[in-house]
Amino acid sequence: MYSLLIKNAAIVDGSGKPPYIADLAVQGDEIAAIAPQISTPAETVIDADGKILCPGFVDLQNHSDSYWQLFDNPSLDSLVSQGFTTILTGNCGASLAPLLSHDALLSVQKWHNLDAANINWQTFSEYIEELSAHKFGCNVASLVGYSTLRRAVVGDRVRALEKEEMSALKKVLSQSLDAGAFGLSNGLSYAHEIIISELELFELAKIVKKADGLFSIHLRSEGGEIAEAVEEAIDIARNTEVNLKISHLKIRNQQNWNKYSEVIGLIEVAYHQNVSVHFDLYPYDTVWQALYSYLPKWAIEGGRTIMLKHFADPIQKNKILMYLNNLGVNFSNMQIASTANKLNFTGKTVGQVAKNLETSSEKAVLELIANGGSEVLVFEKNLNPDHVSALSAHPLSFMGTDGAGFSAGQKDKLVHPRCFGTAPKFIKDSLSGGRLALEEIIKKLTSGPAKKMGLKKRGELKAGNFADLVIFDKAKITDRSTYQNPFQYSEGIEFVFVNGRAALAQGKITGEKHGRILRKT
Numbered sequence: 194m195y196s197l198l199i200k201n202a203a204i205v206d207g208s209g210k211p212p213y214i215a216d217l218a219v220q221g222d223e224i225a226a227i228a229p230q231i232s233t234p235a236e237t238v239i240d241a242d243g244k245i246l247c248p249g250f251v252d253l254q255n256h257s258d259s260y261w262q263l264f265d266n267p268s269l270d271s272l273v274s275q276g277f278t279t280i281l282t283g284n285c286g287a288s289l290a291p292l293l294s295h296d297a298l299l300s301v302q303k304w305h306n307l308d309a310a311n312i313n314w315q316t317f318s319e320y321i322e323e324l325s326a327h328k329f330g331c332n333v334a335s336l337v338g339y340s341t342l343r344r345a346v347v348g349d350r351v352r353a354l355e356k357e358e359m360s361a362l363k364k365v366l367s368q369s370l371d372a373g374a375f376g377l378s379n380g381l382s383y384a385h386e387i388i389i390s391e392l393e394l395f396e397l398a399k400i401v402k403k404a405d406g407l408f409s410i411h412l413r414s415e416g417g418e419i420a421e422a423v424e425e426a427i428d429i430a431r432n433t434e435v436n437l438k439i440s441h442l443k444i445r446n447q448q449n450w451n452k453y454s455e456v457i458g459l460i461e462v463a464y465h466q467n468v469s470v471h472f473d474l475y476p477y478d479t480v481w482q483a484l485y486s487y488l489p490k491w492a493i494e495g496g497r498t499i500m501l502k503h504f505a506d507p508i509q510k511n512k513i514l515m516y517l518n519n520l521g522v523n524f525s526n527m528q529i530a531s532t533a534n535k536l537n538f539t540g541k542t543v544g545q546v547a548k549n550l551e552t553s554s555e556k557a558v559l560e561l562i563a564n565g566g567s568e569v570l571v572f573e574k575n576l577n578p579d580h581v582s583a584l585s586a587h588p589l590s591f592m593g594t595d596g597a598g599f600s601a602g603q604k605d606k607l608v609h610p611r612c613f614g615t616a617p618k619f620i621k622d623s624l625s626g627g628r629l630a631l632e633e634i635i636k637k638l639t640s641g642p643a644k645k646m647g648l649k650k651r652g653e654l655k656a657g658n659f660a661d662l663v664i665f666d667k668a669k670i671t672d673r674s675t676y677q678n679p680f681q682y683s684e685g686i687e688f689v690f691v692n693g694r695a696a697l698a699q700g701k702i703t704g705e706k707h708g709r710i711l712r713k714t
């Protein structure tokens with residue numbers, strides 16, 4: 194007697210092999226058998242005739258930790274409802290551990306205000322232990338965020354590390370990797386990280402390589418200097434042989450779009466020279482960004498108090514406004530997603546706010562940052578949709594949300610639709626454009642990312658692997674989440690099983706939390 198039997202499904206096993214019709218049996222948390230006809234009885238039988246059965250999706254680029262959703266919404270509904278059964282957190286330099294000092298969490302404040310957070314861990318090992326005492330909708334793994342490590346030492350200052358500081362951080366990184374972290378992430382474009390030298394990154398990459406971990410890089414530039422930023426990342430991987438993943442690859446702002454061929458060329462050449470390089474992206478042409486990040490670096494150095502002093506000084510303020518004017522960014526069309534102090538601006542454009550204040554959009558930006566707390570987030574449409582399509586179909590890409598798990602009930606702000614719709618939108622768009630075969634689409638969501646992060650027994654349907662499963666209707670799958678109304682689950686995904694238990698059944702979230710905390714072994 195099996196616990197679950199799925200009959201007559203078109204199996205897309207995640208390996209890249211074309212679909213074939215078969216039955217799949219689950220015993221407990223494992224896939225017990227896949228065969229043309231399984232007649233052993235089971236407690237639950239699902240007839241999946243006409244439906245696709247594939248492995249649960251793996252999100253290498255997840256922020257459920259830094260948005261605090263692991264604790265605010267542990268069922269991670271918006272991810273589970275898309276078919277994600279494993280998420281890798283700790284991205285873009287920010288993880289919730291290890292915490293060498295209180296300042297470590299400054300790395301996370303750009304996404305979530307942690308003033309009320311209850312934190313009872315310091316080391317990575319203690320963090321994993323704490324997470325293990327909670328229940329989650331999907332499996333959760335984590336990288337170590339280098340900003341979290343580094344800011345514990347430098348706080349709000351932007352400076353190089355002393356030799357002893359660096360060796361202390363390297364030791365803690367090693368310990369964290371031993372405790373089960375899947376690798377290290379960097380957020381090199383952020384104000385406090387832009388100073389990190391390539392040499393410093395080399396030192397870190399060597400440690401990550403030794404542990405056979407993933408080296409995840411949010412590039413130093415996604416605009417005018419993106420080619421140099423990609424070169425830097427590749428250089429590190431080439432010289433240290435570390436397993437490199439570039440996070441949310443994109444080229445911002447129309448004036449930089451002509452760099453596309455150069456950027457993709459650099460990645461392809463490196464890959465063919467045996468550099469282990471891949472990238473992830475989300476299938477949208479609009480970014481979700483902290484508004485303060487558009488300010489010049491000098492204005493944010495030293496933290497919020499100093500920044501506000503610059504705003505109050507007419508000469509400094511003017512310098513900032515001139516910088517914003519020359520940035521080539523259309524602030525007026527930018528949509529406000531959230532403000533910390535619940536100003537009533539959510540959903541409005543910066544242009545509308547400027548009109549109400551009878552001022553320019555650039556001045557409205559400063560007003561918003563000054564009055565809306567440090568985490569005013571905006572949507573800016575600045576990517577080329579053709580690049581998004583081409584990168585989605587590229588053999589070295591994976592699909593990742595760069596988002597977090599929210600539930601449809603959390604409506605006090607707007608979140609990027611990618612938190613709700615990444616996988617269904619990618620599947621639907623790729624199928625309708627005929628850009629990729631179904632088995633290639635599924636591979637980019639399953640065995641591709643699973644192998645990249647070193648995940649064992651997940652990402653492929655075969656006997657003995659964990660029963661992380663998705664059943665969907667190829668003809669009906671679609672995202673529904675929008676920028677104005679993001680809190681909408683997608684359609685067409687009928688069942689999601691995490692470790693053999695239903696997290697989504699007949700299209701409805703069950704609320705059951707059978708995810709596990711994963712350690713790299």
Ligand SMILES: [Zn+2]
Nearest residue numbers: 285411440441
């Ligand atoms: Zn990032």
